[in-house]
Amino acid sequence: MSAATTALFDELYQSHQRRVWRLCLGYCGGDTEQADDLLQEVFLRVWLNLDRFRHEAALSTWLYRITVNTCLQWVRQTKRRPDTPVPVLPEQPAPPPDPQAAQLARLHRALGQLPEADRLLMMLVLDEQPYARIADICDQTEGNIRVRLHRIRQRLTQLLHHLPDEDDAA
């Protein structure tokens, strides 16, 4: 790999690592360990394809596309795997409840109930991406994105109102 590609990879990694991780976290339903694995998968694919990147799209748009595509692939593959038994861990005292973490978990669960395409749009909105970039990433018109988002927001609000708390659900 050339020095220029290495520098580009490092720059991409430093500047987008957190955002990519948040998207991964959204796809993993808030599971931080899985999000860490997924982050690695994303950057592995970035590295494998960086040499062939010919600026047909903005670099950040391409990175988002790879992130979403890797997440789609990963979610599909994970759903295919038979349930693996969860190892039994020794009992530990429960940490004090963190209201923000509980709200975030609730948001992730609500997002997880949206259809794949809607979840993607909503996560990009939550990540404060401008409409133009969202449209570019998803290859749709801005108008279409705005109309769809209106419906998706309503659905998400409904889900957030009707989802039981994690403790109630358990």
Added chain:
Amino acid sequence: MLPDFPDSDPADEALRRLWQAAPAPEALVPAAEQRRQLASRRRNILLRKFFTLLCLLAAPLAMLWVWLTSPVGALGAAGLLLTGGALLGAIWRQQRTLRLFYTFPARETPPAYGARLRRYYQWQQRYGLPFYQAYVILLNTGLALFFMDIYRGRPAWQLVLPTGLALLTVVMIRRFSHHHVQREQHQLEQLLRGLDGLA
């Protein structure tokens, strides 16, 4: 004029703040360390890609070389063709999978990739099992024919090798019992449903 950024509705704003307050990744490693961790996996994938491509190009030449240098008759040549065909099919499939999982052109949007994934799973749903069974049968039949031809005059080998291959074929095909196939089909249907709305 419509805003460039998603609306600053208070409820939306609260959700955005919550989303961005997600904890930092635990494995927050510097870029150089990340590259070091990924280096061997990257090398393996590139090697697999290179190897499958090499096999696809070299298999017909290897078959030709065996046919020219071994005293094989029509039976042996037919066996060679069947074996080579089966191997080429398997390598082609492997390369298709590698491309699906590791090649991401810059222009490929998530809906386009969703469509690519859908095509892959649809193909697998329809032809995955018959393809595997055909591969096993063609490969073992080809090898059996080839051995029968080159061991002409040595009846023990002529009998033992094809019988062994026939047994192996039965075992490999029976591994895919009815129940296993049904479960696999069910999972693939779920996957395809999950891609609804994307492509």
